[in-house]
Amino acid sequence: xxxxxxxxxxxxxxxxxxxxxxxxxxxxxxxxxxxxxxxxxxxxxxxxxxxxxxxxxxxxxxxxxxxxxxxxxxxxxxxxxxxxxxxxxxxxxxxxxxxxxxxxxxxxxxxxxxxxxxxxxxxxxxxxxxxxxxxxxxxxxxxxxxxxxxxxxxxxxxxxxxxxxxxxxxxxxxxxxxxxxxxxxxxxxxxx
Ligand SMILES: C[S@@+](CC[C@H](N)C(=O)[O-])C[C@H]1O[C@@H](n2cnc3c(N)ncnc32)[C@H](O)[C@@H]1O
Numbered sequence: 001x002x003x004x005x006x007x008x009x010x011x012x013x014x015x016x017x018x019x020x021x022x023x024x025x026x027x028x029x030x031x032x033x034x035x036x037x038x039x040x041x042x043x044x045x046x047x048x049x050x051x052x053x054x055x056x057x058x059x060x061x062x063x064x065x066x067x068x069x070x071x072x073x074x075x076x077x078x079x080x081x082x083x084x085x086x087x088x089x090x091x092x093x094x095x096x097x098x099x100x101x102x103x104x105x106x107x108x109x110x111x112x113x114x115x116x117x118x119x120x121x122x123x124x125x126x127x128x129x130x131x132x133x134x135x136x137x138x139x140x141x142x143x144x145x146x147x148x149x150x151x152x153x154x155x156x157x158x159x160x161x162x163x164x165x166x167x168x169x170x171x172x173x174x175x176x177x178x179x180x181x182x183x184x185x186x187x188x189x190x191x192x
Pocket of ligand 1: 035042043066069071074090120132159
């Protein structure tokens with residue numbers, strides 16, 4: 001039923017097939033979206049870190065998540081001072097490496113871990129305390145996850161930025177060592 005191709009037609013077909021593969025190029029890779037930048041890096045002064053953890057009433061039984069953890073100071077301080085477990089999340093690999101080195105230096109690497117991940121994709125259900133120093137828009141994006149996944153009695157403390165109309169349990173102004181006023185917000189998750 002099929003007649004064999006003449007050698008000239010076969011060569012032409014092979015050339016056309018090769019050319020179409022070359023011209024189309026390899027199959028396009030699916031677009032990978034960079035994680036959103038929820039805030040530029042700026043470290044919370046240590047005295048403000050201390051006050052945030054006091055405000056959250058951190059204890060050794062707590063699991064503290066810092067979403068956008070910078071150099072790791074929130075979770076490292078929670079581990080060192082209170083014996084709490086901690087998880088720091090940041091998109092910046094250099095800050096994650098620095099946090100791990102800081103945790104080792106402070107002798108709390110058995111209590112804390114640092115993950116390079118987009119904070120918007122984190123399952124926060126293991127946390128009993130969440131700390132934030134992110135822009136208001138980022139807090140608003142995180143708010144439904146915090147309200148859905150955190151257990152009643154969990155505490156959320158934010159440095160400087162609120163959560164829209166989610167009324168805080170408490171607010172406080174702290175003056176850092178350079179004389180700058182820092183606003184702190186505390187929310188305690190209520191019963192479902
Ligand atoms: C203002 S700094 C706060 C650092 C630290 N929490 C503190 O208070 O010292 C914000 C951090 O969020 C990180 N960040 C920005 N976008 C992020 C994202 N999508 N997911 C995780 N971390 C992010 C930045 O790399 C930066 O380290």
